[in-house]
Amino acid sequence: MKAVCWMGKSKVETLTVEDPQLLNPHDAIIKITRTAICGSDLHLYDGFIPTMESGDILGHEFMGIVEEAGKEVTNLRRGDRVVVPFTIACGNCLFCKKKIWAACDNSNPNAHLMEAAYGYSGSGLFGYSHMMGGYAGGQAQYARVPFANVGPLKIENDLPDEKVLFLSDIFPTGYMAAENAQIQPGDTVAVWGCGPVGQFAIASAFMLGAARVIAIDRLPERLEMARSLGAITVDYSEEDVSVLTALKDLTGGIGPDACIDAVGLEAHSAQLQGTYDKIKVALLMETDRPSVLRQAIQAIRKGGTLSVPGVYGGLLDKVPFGAAFGKGITMKMGQTNMHNYMKPLLERIENGQIDPSYIISHRITLDQAPEMYKVWRDKKENVTKIVIDPWAETAA
Amino acid sequence: MSPALNEKPFAEELPAASAAGVILDGRYLPPPEDKDGKLWVRTSALVQADAQELYAMWHDVEAAPAWQEQISQVVTTGERISHWTMQSDEKTIEWDSEILADEPGRRIAWRSIGGESDNAGEVIFEEAPGGRGTIVTVLQEFRMGKLTSAWETFVGRNPKQAVIENLRHFKALAETGEIPRAKHQPHGDRGVIGKMKASTYGEKVPIPSGSN
CATH class of the missing domain: 3.40.50.720 (NAD(P)-binding Rossmann-like Domain)
Structure with missing residues (x-):
């Protein structure tokens, strides 16, 4: 598949990499239909977040269609349309039970790195350094979503992707x-x-x-x-x-x-x-x-x-x-306790109180992403928000 | 010295455990210091499961490879004895382990009895204040020298950190039914430095299988 990879400070490339696989029983593989570049991705671009490594797939705002669900994922099926929260939460630890989902105890495989820096580790995040979990991100054609039984929000209306995509991070x-x-x-x-x-x-x-x-x-x-x-x-x-x-x-x-x-x-x-x-x-x-x-x-x-x-x-x-x-x-x-807000905010979108797509200024392909990181960092072309269609081809 | 585990488990009997070896007579007890060729680690985790269930999970030593890093096989060979195999890359070490104390739902203590590992340890399960789950406290002792170098070379982790990571895996498995993992995901070219760093992050150590 194609994916946007961090290759060093101020260096982002769109590369062909392997497709993700199910690794755990609560995983799902999502075929991504829309994804976005977040302002916080610019902190990675500028090299401010430690433990980013060459080859890491970027992106934590994405949605798509369930391609494959692990054997313990009982609430999702192939073909379901979902928005994925950028924080990964297990749903069972003390913090998830207290609804402080961004503090999940069990979703960061590299918790020891964060413990060294912060005392305790927060939840794992998609595409946001090895310290924050080392999970491959969503500026790609597919992504593996851990604890898919807890995080992804099913979209059961016919609203276009652009109206619900920002439930993945910035609206909540x-x-x-x-x-x-x-x-x-x-x-x-x-x-x-x-x-x-x-x-x-x-x-x-x-x-x-x-x-x-x-x-x-x-x-x-x-x-x-x-x-x-x-x-x-x-x-x-x-x-x-x-x-x-x-x-x-x-x-x-x-x-x-x-x-x-x-x-x-x-x-x-x-x-x-x-x-x-x-x-x-x-x-x-x-x-x-x-x-x-x-x-x-x-x-x-x-x-x-x-x-x-x-x-x-x-x-x-x-x-x-x-x-x-x-x-x-x-x-x-703190990081957003995503799981508290996705459903109530979806209702606000459904009943017409807000249309989050008003902030979009640029619609691009994966191949255009590296250039657009630079454009947005330099605050050119009046960028307010960049959305990527990972299946669109760049016009020659 | 913590009364939770005798400093010389090979020479003396273990005393009765206090509250997880962390509190004695209302005072906090710091963990034992590394000295005299011994290395200690004490670590604890708050787990959302009851003590009896966690005790049973820990006591099932043959299932240890599911959550202990680089333990490839454990075979029960006697009423209180099991044979442990630890594998890393192409190297293997083996030892026997004897259970010294076994209090269902509360405490297990053990030590190695021959083989290539010289260790002793104890785990205590107790209800957290306010009924917020079970506090699991592990105290583990290693002899330095051959063992430490073996662990560091074989495990690719500091031996103390390995104990901490194993308890983390145990907690994740108990709470969620799986162990989180980010290895074997797609990525672009890591380059030379990136490959080196995977080792410093501990990402070269295989994550145990959990429920897979």
Whole structure:
């Protein structure tokens, strides 16, 4: 089959590899009908996530048709149409029973690598480094899905793939970000980063009762999209704009009730601290560039809630923990507990509350993927979301 | 020294186990230190199954190859004795193991009695606080020297890590009926460095079969 492989920092190739096989009784093989490139794949592209190896198949947002089901998979049959969650969960450990699916104890075969870095291992993820499981990803024509009796969501309507594909990660991730922000009716919510997760966080914040959402980014196409959802936008790259002042001005001086960092470890900053973080990362004195996290802690109101769906990987420098303590804020974060959200959010799509396909800007083939990683990383061609049809041929 | 396993199981009798060898008289007990040619590892796992069921699974030594890395065969040869074969690539080591203590639903202790492995160990099953499952604690001792080098060469893993991984496999098998695995999946060319790293990640050690 064809698959998009990580071949080193800033190096992605579409290669012909072997087809996946059933390896365990709860596995299923999915013939992928649509897959996507996630903003978090750019962290892999840029070499920020350790334990990626040459040859690893990328991709964790995918859906398709069950090709083959293992002998213990009783709920799926060949031909079923499914969306696959990017976190892999066993359904039986203490964490799955507590519905903290992203903390599953049993789905990461390389848990020892993560234990060394984080103390304990989270769940395995598709196509996201050996530390996170070493599972082959879904930017391919087929994928092996472990614990297929627990994760995949059956789609039993005739909605097109593009409307339900984002149940695999970014819609639930944006929704959980808004839920983690503990939004009360009437709240003002600030969202840093208006990429796909930020977009769904904005939409979800309104669903959960926010009276005002303030969206912060620098790319015009994203800010335009955020305004179309009803958000007020702040372009941090404009010379005369201070985000902290803007958030005070828009909240009567008290700051947002909730802040959502949908940017994560590769934040850009127009200020001196952007340069500072780039130097410290280059000198291996920190691993992540936390300028959004710093700003959100500074901006949030007293007693507010900071929700972090943006990915962080390692060690951060100069995080103003004193400000966090001094204001008594709550912080909630982590990989998405996908399995809690897929079904209820599918219902919201089915009843017409939201059509997640509005964020798609590019539809490509597997062969075009390597080039599009670069285009998206460099923020060219007004990319907002790239969807791949793994069976389409590139026109010559 | 933990009272859970006597430091000299070859010379003295095992004392009665305390609460999984981790608590004594309300105080936390650190694991024994490596010294005098011995290497110790203590590890624990919280498993969603009852103690009796887990005890039975551990006690079924002939099924150990399903969840213990590189154990190719175990044959019961006496009431308390079994013969173990460990295989890696083309090398094989064998030893006999004797059960020293056997308390159904609670505790098993063993030691090697001759052969190419010099080890002793104990496993304790106890209900977790709040009834949240069963805490399984394993304490394992190895003699250094021949054994360690054999383990490191044969297993491709640090011997302590092998004990930790085996308990992880045991827990996964008990909770889900299978052992998670990512080997033998499709991938592009690994290159020279990638192949080397597969070894450092422990990915060269075959994952036991589980229920396959």
